[in-house]
Amino acid sequence: RGTSSIQRPKRPLTAYFRFVMDNRPAFREKNPEASNTELIKKLAGAWKELPASQKQVYEEARKTDWKRYGEQMAAYKAQLTPAQAAALKEERRKQLAKRRSIRAKRELNLLGKPKRARSGFNIFLSENFQESEGNSPVAKLKKLFDTWQKMSASQKQPYLQLAEDDKIRYENEMKSWEAKMIELGREDLVRSKKQKLKKKPAETVKQTETAKASSGRGKKAKLKKSEE
Missing domain, CATH: 1.10.30.10 (High mobility group box domain)
Incomplete structure (x- = not known):
């Protein structure tokens, strides 16, 4: 994003997304009429039923890539200027805040929170x-x-x-x-x-203000009468 001369490393895929990337073409070939949503549901179901030993293959690949990512990020951050490092930190803060917001909304939907009134x-x-x-x-x-x-x-x-x-x-x-x-x-x-x-x-509000004004005039009138 223009914060340095070295390209910023990309975060590694999760084990599940590795499985999806590897198997999506085969699932598409078997289900040519399925929509993208239906295809993802089928892949999610297949991942859920995948034996732990086969899931471990994807998990090990993720760990290897994550270690490499950590080394690349360390090298990337080392050559940033203070201003660039601050910009990177702020960007990360916004990303985390956005994720928290999405998770909170998802939780409220699951808990059945009523939809707000429309204007x-x-x-x-x-x-x-x-x-x-x-x-x-x-x-x-x-x-x-x-x-x-x-x-x-x-x-x-x-x-x-x-x-x-x-x-x-x-x-x-x-x-x-x-x-x-x-x-x-x-x-x-x-x-x-x-x-x-x-x-x-x-x-x-208007009625309240009118009542206060009337009350004030009444008090002034009584005070004037008592003085006379």
């Missing part, structure tokens, strides 16, 4: 995306966004109402899900009280 625009988008004008997804998205911006309040209202209904659905499902997580001892996945607090609607 009015997202509902409008999903209902009209296929029929929207545009040669690319980005063009369609831009067209629909412009259309949404020009829509009147009455035209947006059905979508906004659906969004409000979806919020209720989400909150109800989250309460049940969080109760289940507490039973499983996963309190770390439960939202904090601060996250659960909702912002007051604009009308409620």
